[in-house]
Amino acid sequence: MITHLPLCSVPSPKTVLVVEGGDELATGFENSRVCFHVGDAVEFLRNVPEGTYDAIIVDSSDLVGPAQELVEKPFFDTLARALRPGSVLCNMEESMWLHTHLIDDMISICREIFKGSIHCAWASVPTYPSAVIGFLICSTEGPAVDFLNPINPIEKLEGAHQHKRELRYYNSEMHKATFSLPSFLKRELILLVDAYDTIEKEPVRIVDRRIVKRGSTSVTEVLVEWIDSFPEYATWEHLHLLQANFPHFHH
Template sequence: MADTKRTHMQTKLKMEATTIHVSTSISMDLYPKLPKEDGVLVVCNGESGVSAAHQSSDHHHQVLSDSIDSGDHDHDLKHPRIPGWFAEHCPIWPGQAHFLKVEKILFQGSSKYQSMMVFQSSAYGKVFVLDGALQLTEKDECSYQEMMTHLPLCSIPNPNKVLLIGGGDGGILREISRHSSVKQIDICEIDSMLVDVYKRFFPDIAVGYDDPRVSLHVTDGIAFLQCNNAVGNYDAIIVDAFDPIRHDHELFETSFLELVAKALIPGGVLCIQAESIWFGSLDIGMLVTKCREIFRGSVEYAWTIVPAYPSGVIGFLLCSTEGPPVNFKIPINAIDTNESYGVAKTPLKFYNSEVHSASFCLPSFAKKMIDSQLINGRTMNGGVGTTTTTMPFRSVHSDHQVLDL
């Protein structure tokens, strides 16, 4: 669901932020690219990105048959392909792949930052793919968007100013709009083409841009925080700006987290995507330790179900700055229960107060991992933990390429 590669992150630090007050205009350069050839659709992930091609089903079957019959396993397929299906797999979850049946490819294109594809699936509705990594589907996007938004905003009283870094699809904006206390919503999205694609093909998600409280800043989130010298500006900051997560990703570096903490009011909150508890390379405990020292308030890990994502779950890290205490596990700021949904067209599909509290209940293995890290951090450092350890997050997401963020 993280919608922007940070390939040009460092160079963008020198750029001035461009502010766009959101309109409903869509680039006229966006036209759906539909396959023209007859045959069987094969959606495959190659070194140059995701592509769709047609080929004879007999030919494809023959290639697979020859490989199996020969008994030569030294040349196993690196990229599993089934005609008419989109495939995604990654070294972090070896021995498995996630497939979705493709009914029709609606769009393929590339910006100067990343490649994009939109297709109609049989089971999940429309699907958005970014550089080969599945970002969201119409069927289950509500879980991610609603939880990432309402976990932080329902944990503090009357949030007023909110900053979203990434989240170019507009779904989190849609959810923020449900909070009537919010007066200002800033979003930093570096890729304007991505915004246009979402507006065209996912209008019920991108409807968040229609909220008059929203200002879109076409710039990098780090540059925005630095250029605006934000100090105590925001009640909440939501970071949905990467996929995949790398161990050296700048959004988990101490310098970025300190910028975020500085930009929050006392008792302000951060929500940042923190991957799945099922991936062995994710050191949640180390991340919690790091954030406890920087934010000096509450730090909690929550998770939710997203069937289309690898492992079927995704996690969030929630942090509060020093000041009025925040108990993330108990929502105190209920979403309006009247007929006003902001710019959203429907009531909540996933989030409620019970799910809110339950999302912080961790399986025994995850709880043990976090608790042991905190204990070790206190023992070794005489305090809460360290801010210098590099976390071993995954370095690639899809099978087709290493993502240089």
């Protein structure tokens, strides 16, 4: 999930950095496209040229103690620097049931640094504390990333359904669902709500239309779904204003 959320959300990700604690090192040894760097991630990233990566995945150890540095602002600055415009960071974020303050802090830092969009997500993992794991996913300034409607749906990827490559948890339905947050979390993550407001809106599609009478004239309104947003947040807009504001939007 921590891999598919970002990699299905950017077009053609080629240069990807995974920062992790070492417990899953064995997985990629057989793959010639994988290059290992054993060392301090903070140090490594300092020497990476600006705009190197299409995606960075940070699957760190517990975020209290030795790995504390990985949730502080300087590290996120380094991550953002290493990412190209319109690319993504997916960061392990502990449990929504247990660590809302930590989540709040991380969002607060990322909001300052990442000028694209910011989302929280979660998945069920029975062996983790409180049996969930969270993800904080951000995009850098540049071409908008629509996290909720992944540009690379896994079902359309050649070979994804081959024997032994079949995924057990992830699919495009789960991708979208994973961004739905319980109400208690939404209320706590006030910073996140603010973050939504600052995102530049972009229409995705028109799902309904109506004629509204205003005295002797009538106006066409359209129900618009927006990029990186749930269908529930579709809004009624005047068609002529929509066309004026988004001249390149064809529906």
